[in-house]
Amino acid sequence: MTKTRVLLGAVGTAVMAYGGWLLLTQATWSPRYLLSLGAWLAIGPPAHDFLLAPTLAFAGVVLTRLIPRxxxxxxxxxxxxxxxxxxxxxxxxxxxxxxxxxxGLDDRNYLPGLLLFIAAMWALLLAATAVYAWRGRPAGRAAPSPRRSSGPTR
Structure with missing residues (x-):
């Protein structure tokens, strides 16, 4: 294992332990809360693993074949x-x-803010990509050198 992996594993473990500590110390252990927590744990991770991740992977495979570089x-x-x-x-x-x-925090409708954030993120992402594509290669970068074959040299 590399030092980076060990460090990332340690940081991830510490963050999970902190989340568990917060859950144990700040939760109100009522039946309604336990039902809500159970539903979140039963629905959230599978929704990611079986819905979001495969959908994005499929979209990535399809889009890499359809969209220019x-x-x-x-x-x-x-x-x-x-x-x-x-x-x-x-x-x-x-x-x-x-x-x-x-x-001031919870007393608003979050859906318009979410949609506005996603629209702004896409607008900035597409604008930055358009500028990059229009300019070509960034200044200061040399053109890639031709690849050599792995065969014997003469």
């Missing part, structure tokens, strides 16, 4: 980012005001 990476990155933002937004879209009210 400068646009490929941007479109696929935009799809992944959109999927992640939608997954993060599920709790506030499906359970408005689930916790104690926080004036």
């Amino acid at each position: 400068p646009w490929r990476t941007a479109i696929i990155a935009g799809l992944v980012a959109t999927g992640v933002v939608l997954l993060v937004a599920v709790p506030v879209l499906t359970r408005p005001m689930a916790g104690p009210a926080n004036p």
Whole structure:
């Protein structure tokens, strides 16, 4: 194992332990809460693993064959980012005001804000890609050198 993998594993374990500690210390262990937590754990990960991930993988495979090179990476990155933002937004879209009210934070409709964020993200992503495609290769980068075959040299 490389040092980077060990470090990432340690950071991930620490973050999960902190989340578990928060869950144990701040949760109200009522039957309604346990049912909600169970539903979230039973639906959230499978929704990602069996719905979002395969859909994005399929879209990535199809799009790499249909979209020209400068646009490929941007479109696929935009799809992944959109999927992640939608997954993060599920709790506030499906359970408005689930916790104690926080004036100015929870008292609004999240759907228009979510749609506006996704639209702005795509507009910036496509605009940056258009500028990149229009300019060609970024300044300061040399053209790639031709590849040599792995056969014997003369």
